[in-house]
Amino acid sequence: MSLSVLLRHQFPSVHLDLAFEVPTPGVAVLFGPSGAGKSTVINAAAGLLRPDECRIEVDGTLLADTKAGIWLPPERRRVGLVFQDSRLFPHMSVATNLRFGMRRAPRGPVRFDEVVELLGIEALLGRRPHTLSGGERQRVAIGRALLAQPHLLLMDEPLASLDAARKAEIMPYLTRLKTALKLPIVYVTHSLDEVSQLADSLVLIETGHVAGSGALSEMAARTDLPLAQRDDAGALLLCCVVEHDAGRQLTRLEGGGATFWVPLLDMPLGVECRIRIPAREVILAGKPPDAISLHNIVPGKVRRIAADVMRRSVLVEIALPAGGLLSRVTPDAIARLGLSQGSPVLALIKSTSIEVLGGQAR
Amino acid sequence: MVLSAEEWEAVRLTLEVAARAVSFGLPVAVLTAWLLTRYRFLGRPLLSALIHLPLVLPPVVTGWLLLIIFGIRGPVGSMLYDWFGIRLVFTTAGASLACAVMTVPVMVRAVRLSLEAADLGLEQAARTLGAGALDRLLNVTLPLASPGILVGGIVAYATCLGEFGAVITFAANIPGETQTLPLAIYTALQVPGGESKAAELSMVSLTLALVGLLLSEWVGKRLNTMLGR
Numbered sequence: 001m002s003l004s005v006l007l008r009h010q011f012p013s014v015h016l017d018l019a020f021e022v023p024t025p026g027v028a029v030l031f032g033p034s035g036a037g038k039s040t041v042i043n044a045a046a047g048l049l050r051p052d053e054c055r056i057e058v059d060g061t062l063l064a065d066t067k068a069g070i071w072l073p074p075e076r077r078r079v080g081l082v083f084q085d086s087r088l089f090p091h092m093s094v095a096t097n098l099r100f101g102m103r104r105a106p107r108g109p110v111r112f113d114e115v116v117e118l119l120g121i122e123a124l125l126g127r128r129p130h131t132l133s134g135g136e137r138q139r140v141a142i143g144r145a146l147l148a149q150p151h152l153l154l155m156d157e158p159l160a161s162l163d164a165a166r167k168a169e170i171m172p173y174l175t176r177l178k179t180a181l182k183l184p185i186v187y188v189t190h191s192l193d194e195v196s197q198l199a200d201s202l203v204l205i206e207t208g209h210v211a212g213s214g215a216l217s218e219m220a221a222r223t224d225l226p227l228a229q230r231d232d233a234g235a236l237l238l239c240c241v242v243e244h245d246a247g248r249q250l251t252r253l254e255g256g257g258a259t260f261w262v263p264l265l266d267m268p269l270g271v272e273c274r275i276r277i278p279a280r281e282v283i284l285a286g287k288p289p290d291a292i293s294l295h296n297i298v299p300g301k302v303r304r305i306a307a308d309v310m311r312r313s314v315l316v317e318i319a320l321p322a323g324g325l326l327s328r329v330t331p332d333a334i335a336r337l338g339l340s341q342g343s344p345v346l347a348l349i350k351s352t353s354i355e356v357l358g359g360q361a362r
Numbered sequence: 363m364v365l366s367a368e369e370w371e372a373v374r375l376t377l378e379v380a381a382r383a384v385s386f387g388l389p390v391a392v393l394t395a396w397l398l399t400r401y402r403f404l405g406r407p408l409l410s411a412l413i414h415l416p417l418v419l420p421p422v423v424t425g426w427l428l429l430i431i432f433g434i435r436g437p438v439g440s441m442l443y444d445w446f447g448i449r450l451v452f453t454t455a456g457a458s459l460a461c462a463v464m465t466v467p468v469m470v471r472a473v474r475l476s477l478e479a480a481d482l483g484l485e486q487a488a489r490t491l492g493a494g495a496l497d498r499l500l501n502v503t504l505p506l507a508s509p510g511i512l513v514g515g516i517v518a519y520a521t522c523l524g525e526f527g528a529v530i531t532f533a534a535n536i537p538g539e540t541q542t543l544p545l546a547i548y549t550a551l552q553v554p555g556g557e558s559k560a561a562e563l564s565m566v567s568l569t570l571a572l573v574g575l576l577l578s579e580w581v582g583k584r585l586n587t588m589l590g591r
Binding site for chain 2: 080091
């Protein structure tokens with residue numbers, strides 16, 4: 001099953017020509033700078049904006065195909081949309097807001113009580129929207145969209161108007177939602193943090209075109225994408241908690257075909273989690289060093305070496321059996337180690353340099 | 363201050379005429395305001411001008427135009443009379459029509475302002491939740507514009523209580539039938555020694571107008587608070 005989008009539109013200042021296909025269910029994050037065309041994709045998918053040319057297909061259902069003259073109006077698309085500014089109806093209680101879409105939709109798999117519990121909004125049901133905090137409002141808006149029984153859920157920078165504390169408050173609900181509902185979700189953001197925590201697949205959008213798209217772990221470890229240009233460039237790996245060593249105060253994770261030791265985690269065995277390994281924290285070695293403090297010596301192969309002239313450094317893409325790592329080193333280091341494409345190499349990573357992103361409950 | 367039965371009749375009649383004028387004029391005003399704010403169509407400026415004409419025209423001229431159109435021999439009046447036996451000139455219904463025509467511009471302006479202030483984003487949200495055009499109008503747009511609609515209605519009601527020129531021209535000055543408060547005050551002033559009667563009726567008129575304005579103020583505030591504004 002998949003979601004495929006093709007969109008061409010001429011705005012006065014920018015020409016959009018975008019096409020991508022992502023697997024469903026799962027979260028596809030559209031990532032890129034403001035004005036790149038992310039919101040246009042969302043509005044076209046919801047039917048609120050009609051581009052010059054557009055074809056959108058979700059799991060075999062055609063929502064729009066301007067060439068074939070198909071254009072479903074928003075009210076008949078069954079596409080949920082969560083806006084950046086919530087847009088709750090001020091003249092209705094939270095409960096009535098939640099039921100607005102539900103009353104207009106055929107019976108579906110999403111149940112009222114389930115959504116209320118999932119989003120933790122039981123206590124808010126009788127309140128008026130203007131008495132809610134920004135984070136509460138966004139949770140209600142997400143619930144309202146879900147209860148309209150959508151085939152596709154669109155989220156247009158749902159956290160952008162919230163401060164860091166509110167973001168942190170909502171994030172666990174979003175990760176829960178993701179696993180609880182088997183729904184294709186398109187999520188727009190320009191925060192790398194949200195990408196790392198939520199994305200299954202990533203679509204990079206740069207001034208009107210798709211710079212690259214694919215599974216998150218592949219995308220994060222590629223040196224030829226704009227993501228690698230960032231100071232905080234790094235690899236993302238989906239891992240499984242396999243062992244807690246209480247005596248050494250360490251936890252063993254497996255992911256990408258490699259093993260990683262991190263400081264003891266408070267997560268049950270078997271749980272999936274995401275780790276982020278910043279490129280500047282990865283040291284390269286030709287042979288294993290002895291008497292060293294670090295725990296992780298990961299063997300891999302150099303897949304690509306990309307020069308980063310701005311930082312007088314190079315970014316090395318290291319292939320693991322399933323996934324990859326990034327390492328930022330100097331050109332001199334490459335020369336001393338004699339590395340080139342295809343050379344075997346060891347990636348040395350301190351256990352404390354590995355960022356473990358929120359786990360998903362069993 | 364004791365009013366005679368005749369004067370009470372004028373007060374009652376005034377309230378009735380105003381009520382009928384607003385209940386007929388308000389839906390027309392809401393529909394017009396909605397068309398004018400949400401749609402761009404051929405003849406939109408003309409519709410806007412026609413609706414607002416009574417605001418700038420001398421009321422006597424408006425009354426005279428009504429006579430021409432809704433009189434027994436007028437294009438609309440003759441149809442109403444021949445087909446349904448309805449006569450508007452010189453009747454209570456006619457007085458209400460004159461009041462309605464005079465106050466529709468006031469209501470259209472109030473409703474338009476509040477429709478323009480209503481967030482279009484909320485209508486978009488309603489669309490993505492499966493609400494069609496009429497559904498959105500009834501359940502989102504109108505409730506959001508309700509402060510403007512109600513305030514417009516109340517102000518128009520108070521204005522109707524004082525409508526003079528168009529009423530006397532179109533519906534004449536028939537006690538118990540079309541003689542509303544301002545007409546009764548005018549009549550009283552025409553009679554020698556009628557000053558005290560005119561003063562009493564004027565006080566009634568003043569009180570009603572004041573109550574109307576205070577009420578509109580209060581209702582507007584109340585509704586806006588409910589909408590969290």
